[in-house]
Amino acid sequence: QVQLVESGGGLVQPGGSLRLSCAASGSIFSGNVMAWYRQAPGKQRERIATITSGGSTNYAGSVKGRFTISRDNAENTVYLQMNSLKPEDTAVYYCNKVPNFPSWGQGTQVTVSS
Numbered sequence: 075q076v077q078l079v080e081s082g083g084g085l086v087q088p089g090g091s092l093r094l095s096c097a098a099s100g101s102i103f104s105g106n107v108m109a110w111y112r113q114a115p116g117k118q119r120e121r122i123a124t125i126t127s128g129g130s131t132n133y134a135g136s137v138k139g140r141f142t143i144s145r146d147n148a149e150n151t152v153y154l155q156m157n158s159l160k161p162e163d164t165a166v167y168y169c170n171k172v173p174n175f176p177s178w179g180q181g182t183q184v185t186v187s188s
Contacts (some may be wrong), residue, residue, distance in 0.1 A: 102170070108143075167182050
């Protein structure tokens, strides 16, 4: 069964940190570029970080220097370490491959608020 399961979201104060995890089916994960996406209320889903199977990374300007994407190829898992969180980071966060698999996971809600 093809799956993407995100976890680790929550409510955090501005300046705080969270670590998101995404467990993916091997058919999605193995050998593919993986990415984290997010969708804020009333906005389109955007891709914010990518990582190749070899570990090369790329980030959107809005998160560069604050977020770190990583992957465990043995566990088919991709992570997103988020530091210095801002209210504008509030969104539902998803993972998927690039180009994205047509079916998405349920996402994990991140809310940054005091």
